[in-house]
Amino acid sequence: MTPAPQSPDDPAAVRSPVRMGAYVVAVVFLLVGILGFVPGFTTNLDELSFAGHESNALLFDVFAVSVLHNVIHLLFGVVGLMMARGARKARIYLIAGGAIYLALFIYGLIIDYDSEANVVPLNDAANWLHLGLGVGMILLGLLPGWGVRGRRGAER
Numbered sequence: 001m002t003p004a005p006q007s008p009d010d011p012a013a014v015r016s017p018v019r020m021g022a023y024v025v026a027v028v029f030l031l032v033g034i035l036g037f038v039p040g041f042t043t044n045l046d047e048l049s050f051a052g053h054e055s056n057a058l059l060f061d062v063f064a065v066s067v068l069h070n071v072i073h074l075l076f077g078v079v080g081l082m083m084a085r086g087a088r089k090a091r092i093y094l095i096a097g098g099a100i101y102l103a104l105f106i107y108g109l110i111i112d113y114d115s116e117a118n119v120v121p122l123n124d125a126a127n128w129l130h131l132g133l134g135v136g137m138i139l140l141g142l143l144p145g146w147g148v149r150g151r152r153g154a155e156r
Helices: 017-035 067-083 087-110 124-141
Strands: none
Touching: 017 067, 017 087, 017 124, 067 087, 087 124
């Protein structure tokens, strides 16, 4: 007798590649969001501003961060954990999130880092990281969901 198949949304089920990709990305975003507030991981923490180019705080002494930037990372992480519960949702999270980060990369190419338009804040390192995140998330979003079908035949 073979065991009953597990639901693809069952937390105990083995995750499909796209779900695992979304889960890993979400956990990384949560860690980065938290570390953006931790002395030692973030230099010049006493100069961390809510938003804008005036924030002189640097995550890992490289990436410009602000309270807003850290909160956005935390939100991306929470949303990612929720979306990683199904293959279709994980794919949407990764591809849409990747598109957002590619748009942020393009925005970073256009603006002057010392202008009021730099609300995130961005610097060269953060901008190139956003390019890598955008491309990486979209590629992860193209991973197989193992073709798991629901009642109507749609991928979950």
